[in-house]
Amino acid sequence: MTDKPSQPIIEFSNVTKRFGTLTVLDDFNFKVAKGEKVTLIGPSGSGKSTVLRILMTLEPFQEGRLALAGMSYHEPNGKGPFKASEKHLHQIRSHIGMVFQSFNLFPHMTVLRNVVEAPVRVLGLPRGEAECRAVDLLAMVGLADKKDHYPSQLSGGQQQRVAIARALAMRPRVLLFDEPTSALDPQLVGEVLSVIRGLAHEHDLTMLLVTHEMRFAREVSDRVCFFDKGRICEQGEPNAIFGAPKEERTREFLQSVL
Ligand code: ADP
Ligand code: MG
Numbered sequence: 001m002t003d004k005p006s007q008p009i010i011e012f013s014n015v016t017k018r019f020g021t022l023t024v025l026d027d028f029n030f031k032v033a034k035g036e037k038v039t040l041i042g043p044s045g046s047g048k049s050t051v052l053r054i055l056m057t058l059e060p061f062q063e064g065r066l067a068l069a070g071m072s073y074h075e076p077n078g079k080g081p082f083k084a085s086e087k088h089l090h091q092i093r094s095h096i097g098m099v100f101q102s103f104n105l106f107p108h109m110t111v112l113r114n115v116v117e118a119p120v121r122v123l124g125l126p127r128g129e130a131e132c133r134a135v136d137l138l139a140m141v142g143l144a145d146k147k148d149h150y151p152s153q154l155s156g157g158q159q160q161r162v163a164i165a166r167a168l169a170m171r172p173r174v175l176l177f178d179e180p181t182s183a184l185d186p187q188l189v190g191e192v193l194s195v196i197r198g199l200a201h202e203h204d205l206t207m208l209l210v211t212h213e214m215r216f217a218r219e220v221s222d223r224v225c226f227f228d229k230g231r232i233c234e235q236g237e238p239n240a241i242f243g244a245p246k247e248e249r250t251r252e253f254l255q256s257v258l
Pocket of ligand 1: 045
């Protein structure tokens with residue numbers, strides 16, 4: 001896949017998403033450059049998860065167009081709700097990894113198998129090779145010694161680090177994090193943020209992060225987008241958004257969380 005340097009890796013164009021009569025994204029436009037680290041903040045229900053879930057092809061949308069690395073999710077002349085062939089969805093998904101609030105590890109598989117399974121089944125990697133890579137990734141997240149454990153034997157922070165290793169095993173170009181530390185006890189948040197901080201240094205990896213950890217967002221993001229009611233109400237460099245927000249809604253929100 002070849003991208004022109006100027007072409008965004010992610011582009012939502014006039015995307016409208018409804019759940020029944022509720023419009024969650026209304027004529028939504030959003031571009032992300034390759035390698036950019038973008039944090040989405042905003043009140044609960046403002047549409048942040050929906051943006052990530054649409055990107056991950058977990059949700060259809062009704063209007064507009066979305067492109068990932070030049071592949072379109074919705075034909076420019078397409079009519080009606082978004083539909084794509086399984087092959088097309090498979091291709092899109094192979095570029096994106098997602099880490100959820102609730103870890104979502106396979107409980108009946110060891111840590112190693114959790115990381116190995118998708119590269120073997122989806123990418124067709126030989127199991128031995130996938131295992132070597134998995135061991136490296138587990139070492140990277142500080143869990144080399146836990147590879148034969150089951151998820152239930154790990155703390156929440158450890159499980160989330162396995163989930164990150166599992167996402168990375170697919171070599172995604174885009175990594176999505178949806179409140180990766182919100183389900184963790186406070187003392188376990190740091191170990192997960194420190195893994196994400198390491199990934200934020202990877203120049204080519206594009207990252208979208210939804211978080212309520214504002215200090216962390218300020219530290220790792222190139223850009224912060226404040227969501228309100230299905231729109232980006234304000235966006236900019238972290239120092240501008242956190243230091244001198246222009247919109248009243250942004251100021252109110254930041255006061256409520258900081
Ligand atoms: P956020 O992540 O910013 O908290 P979401 O994207 O999860 O917000 O949700 C945006 C809105 O869409 C909310 O009003 C939520 O209740 C609604 N919503 C999300 N998922 C569904 C669903 N599967 N069915 C109906 N409404 C939904
Ligand atoms: Mg959410």
